[in-house]
Amino acid sequence: MELYKIMIVDDEEEVRKAIVNKMDWESLGFEVAADAENGIEALEKAETLDLDVILTDIKMPFMDGLELGRVLQEKHSPIKLILFSGFDEFEYAKEAIRLNVMEYVLKPVNAEELAQVLTRVKGELDTMIAENRSLERLKKSYEEMLPVIRERFLTDFVRGLSDEEDVEGHLEELAIPGREKAFHLAAVARVGQLPEGEQSAKEREMLRISVGKFLEEQLLSDFVPVIWTYKTYLTMIVSMDEAREAAGLLDLLEGACRKCQRIFGVSLTVGLGGAGEGYEKVPGSYREALAALEYRAILGSGRVICYRDVDDSVSAPVCFGSEEAALLTQAATFGGGEEEPVKKAVETILEKAEAADALARNDQLYMIGLLNTVAQIVEKYGLSMEQAVGRGGNYLELITAFQSTEELSGWLFETCMNLSRGIEEKRTATTRNLVDEAREYIEKNYADPELSVDKLCRQIHLSPSYFSTIFKQETGSSYVNYLTEVRLQKAAALLQTTEDKTYLIASKVGYPEANYFSYVFKKRFGVSPTRYRSR
Numbered sequence: 001m002e003l004y005k006i007m008i009v010d011d012e013e014e015v016r017k018a019i020v021n022k023m024d025w026e027s028l029g030f031e032v033a034a035d036a037e038n039g040i041e042a043l044e045k046a047e048t049l050d051l052d053v054i055l056t057d058i059k060m061p062f063m064d065g066l067e068l069g070r071v072l073q074e075k076h077s078p079i080k081l082i083l084f085s086g087f088d089e090f091e092y093a094k095e096a097i098r099l100n101v102m103e104y105v106l107k108p109v110n111a112e113e114l115a116q117v118l119t120r121v122k123g124e125l126d127t128m129i130a131e132n133r134s135l136e137r138l139k140k141s142y143e144e145m146l147p148v149i150r151e152r153f154l155t156d157f158v159r160g161l162s163d164e165e166d167v168e169g170h171l172e173e174l175a176i177p178g179r180e181k182a183f184h185l186a187a188v189a190r191v192g193q194l195p196e197g198e199q200s201a202k203e204r205e206m207l208r209i210s211v212g213k214f215l216e217e218q219l220l221s222d223f224v225p226v227i228w229t230y231k232t233y234l235t236m237i238v239s240m241d242e243a244r245e246a247a248g249l250l251d252l253l254e255g256a257c258r259k260c261q262r263i264f265g266v267s268l269t270v271g272l273g274g275a276g277e278g279y280e281k282v283p284g285s286y287r288e289a290l291a292a293l294e295y296r297a298i299l300g301s302g303r304v305i306c307y308r309d310v311d312d313s314v315s316a317p318v319c320f321g322s323e324e325a326a327l328l329t330q331a332a333t334f335g336g337g338e339e340e341p342v343k344k345a346v347e348t349i350l351e352k353a354e355a356a357d358a359l360a361r362n363d364q365l366y367m368i369g370l371l372n373t374v375a376q377i378v379e380k381y382g383l384s385m386e387q388a389v390g391r392g393g394n395y396l397e398l399i400t401a402f403q404s405t406e407e408l409s410g411w412l413f414e415t416c417m418n419l420s421r422g423i424e425e426k427r428t429a430t431t432r433n434l435v436d437e438a439r440e441y442i443e444k445n446y447a448d449p450e451l452s453v454d455k456l457c458r459q460i461h462l463s464p465s466y467f468s469t470i471f472k473q474e475t476g477s478s479y480v481n482y483l484t485e486v487r488l489q490k491a492a493a494l495l496q497t498t499e500d501k502t503y504l505i506a507s508k509v510g511y512p513e514a515n516y517f518s519y520v521f522k523k524r525f526g527v528s529p530t531r532y533r534s535r
Contacts, residue, residue, distance in 0.1 A: 004125055005033040005049065009042045009056035009068070015109075019055070022111045029122040039063025040516060043071060044480045047453060048468060051079050053121060057107075058085040062516040080121060084109055150174045151228045158186055158235060158286040159323055167279065178224035178239025185246060185275040186286035187253070188293050189215065189234040191260075192267035192301060208234060211260060211268060218256045223249060233293075237282055243275045253304045267302035269293065274308055320369025324349050328373050332419035342416045350409055367399045374415060383422040389415050434460060435474040438467070446486050449510045453479045487511070488524050495533040502529045 003026065010016050016035045025032055033049050036042035038060045046054070054072065058065040069081050084105035103117045153170050156162045162170070171179045178184065191211050193204070212227045212234050219225040224239040238249055253270050260268035271293025273285030288307035295305050331345030371389075378385050389398060390411070402408040437460050445451050456479070457464045471479055487509040494505045506517035521529050 003031040004029055004052040004122060006030045006053040006055060007033055007042060007045065007049070007051055008035040009037075009039065009054060009060070009065070010035075011037050011057065011060045013037070015057070019109055019114070023114065023118075028115060028118045030118060037519075038516075039065065039068035039071075042068055043075075044484075046072070046075075046079065047480060048478045052125060053080045053082060055082045055084070058083055062513055062519070080125070082117060082121065146174070150176065151230075154226065154228055154237070155230045155235070158237070158283055160283040160287075161323075171279065176226060178226060178237065179279060181224060181239035182241055183243045183245070183275045183277055184237055184239045184279055184282050184285070185249075186273045186282050186289045187236040187238060188271045188286070188289040189236065190232070190269045190293060190296070190301075191234065192269070194265055204232075205229070207264065207266065208232075211264060211266075214260065214263070215253075215256055218252055218259075219249070222252065235286070240275070243277070246275045250304060250306065257302055257304060261302060269296045269301045270304045271296075272304055272306045320366050320373065325369070325373040328370070328416065329377060331416050332377050333423060338420070339417065342413060342420055346409065346413045346416060349412070350405055367402075370412075371398055374419070377419055377423075381419075381423050381426050383419065383426075388418045388422065390418075431470045432474060434462065434467075435471055438471060438479075442483055442486055446483065446490060447508055447510050449512050451483065451510060483510075484520065484524075488521060491517070491521060491529070492525065492532065495529055505529070 006025075008016050008019050010019075016037075020032050020035065030053070033051060034045045036045055039056070040063045042054060042056065043063070054068070056065040056068055063071075065083050065085075069083070072079050072081060082103040082105060084107055103121060105114060105117055153162065153174060154176070157167060157170075168179075170176075189211070191204075191208050194207070208229055212229065215234065215236070216225055216227050219238065223245070226237045226239075228235055240246065240249070250272065253272065257268045257270065260266065271289040271291070273288035273292070276282070276285055292305040292307040299305055327345045327349055331342045334341070374389060375385065377383070378388050402411065438456060441456055441459055442451070448455075453464050453468065457467050460467070468479060471477075471482070475482055477485070491505050491509045494500060494508065498505070500508070502518065503514035506512070506514045509517075511517035511520070518529055521532070525532055527535075
C-alpha cells in the first residue's frame with residue numbers, strides 16, 4: 001500500500017532528527033516527506049508537497065503550530081494535524097481542540113506513544129479513503145454518469161472505435177435495448193433551424209432533444225430505437241426481427257419528417273443506412289447513413305434519404321472524414337515528436353483509405369480533405385507548410401501526387417512527424433516564454449509579501465499545478481525556492497550598497513517579519529545580515 005506522507009515541524013533540529021530517527025515510519029504506514037523549522041517554512045513546503053499529515057510543535061518563532069493549523073484549514077484542509085507541546089500549555093491544547101486537531105502529544109515525545117498516535121491517524125486516513133472508494137459511492141456515481149457513459153459508448157461503437165471483443169459485454173452492462181433482435185440499422189437525423197432567425201446553442205440543443213423524444217415515440221410501437229445526440233446530429237440505432245421490416249421503418253420516418261415540420265416548425269432530414277444481421281454491422285450502416293445524409297444538398301431537406309436508393313451516378317465520394325482528421329490531428333498534436341503514436345495513426349488512416357479504395361479511384365476529394373486537415377494544423381500552430389509537407393509546399397501538386405498506398409504512407413508519416421516535431425518545438429518555446437514571464441513578474445514584485453504561486457498564476461493565467469510543473473522543469477527549482485533566492489540575493493545587494501537598517505531591507509524584499517528574514521538569510525549565507533554587511 002502507498003505510504004502516507006508526513007512532515008515534521010519543530011524549531012529545534014535535534015528534536016526533528018530524534019523524531020525522524022526513533023520511529024520505524026514504514027511499518028507504521030508513513031514516510032517523512034520533509035521537515036521544517038517553523039510554520040512559515042512548513043507552509044512553503046506544503047505548497048509543493050502532497051502531504052497527508054503534519055506533526056508540529058506548538059511554540060515556534062515566526063509562526064506557531066496553532067497559526068499553522070489555522071492556515072492549513074483554510075488552504076490545505078485535507079492535511080491532518082498532530083500537535084505536540086509541554087505540560088504547561090493547556091490553553092494551547094484547548095485551542096487545538098477547537099481547531100479540530102486529530103491528535104495532541106506531550107513533550108518529550110515518547111516513541112511508543114507516538115507510534116500509537118500514528119496508528120490511530122493511519123486508521124482514520126484508511127477509513128476516509130475506504131469511504132471515498134466504497135462500492136456504494138462508486139455505484140451511485142456510476143449510475144449518475146450512466147446516460148453519459150452510454151452515449152459515449154454508442155458514439156464510439158457506431159464510429160468503429162470500440163474494441164470488437166468488448167462490444168457484447170458493454171451492450172449488456174449498459175442495458176442497451178434491442179440487442180436481442182436479429183437485425184439492426186443506423187440512421188442520422190439533422191434538425192433544421194427555426195425560421196424566425198438565429199437560435200442560441202441551448203435552444204438548438206433543447207429542440208434536438210425534443211425532436212429525439214418525438215422520434216422515439218413514433219418508432220416505439222413497432223421497433224426498438226436507441227436515440228442520442230452526437231455533435232449536431234441525432235443518431236439512431238433501430239433494431240428489428242427481420243430485415244424486411246426496414247420498409248415499415250422508412251414509412252414511419254417519412255411520416256415523422258412531415259409531422260416534425262408541422263409540430264416543431266423545423267425540417268427533419270434523415271439519412272438511413274442498410275439493415276444488417278448482427279450488431280457488428282451497425283458501424284457500416286452508420287457510415288452509409290452519414291453518406292446518405294450528405295445528399296440533402298442535392299435531393300432536398302425534410303425527407304428520408306436511403307443509402308441504397310442513391311443512384312450510382314451520384315455515388316458517395318470517398319472523403320477524408322472527421323474520424324481520419326481526428327486521428328491525424330491527435331497524432332500530430334500529442335505525439336510529442338515520437339514516432340510510435342504517429343505510425344499507429346498513419347496505419348489506421350491508410351487502412352481506411354484502402355478499404356474505401358480512395359487511391360485506386362484517384363479520388364481527389366479524399367486528398368483535398370487530407371491536405372486541408374494538414375493545412376489547418378499548420379495554421380493553428382504557426383508552422384511552415386513547406387517544412388511540413390515538402391515538395392515546396394505545393395498544395396495543388398500533392399492532390400494527384402500519389403499513385404499507391406506505399407507512396408502515400410511514406411509521405412504521410414514524414415508529414416505527421418514534421419508536424420509533431422514542429423508543434424513540440426512550439427510548445428517548448430511557449431513553456432519557456434511562460435517561465436520567462438513568471439521570472440519577470442517575480443523580478444518586479446518580489447517585494448510583495450503576498451506573492452504566492454496562486455497570485456502569480458492568476459497574473460499569467462495558468463493553473464498552479466501546471467505552472468509548478470513547467471517552472472520546475474525549466475528552472476530546476478520550485479517556485480518557493482526560486483522566489484526565496486531572488487529575495488535573498490536582492491537583500492544581499494542592498495546590505496552591500498546601502499546603509500538601510502536590516503528591518504527596512506527585510507521589508508523591501510518581501511519579509512515583513514525582520515526576525516524571520518534574519519533566520520532565512522543566515523540559513524542561506526551562513527551568517528546574519530549584520531555580519532554579512534561587515535564582511
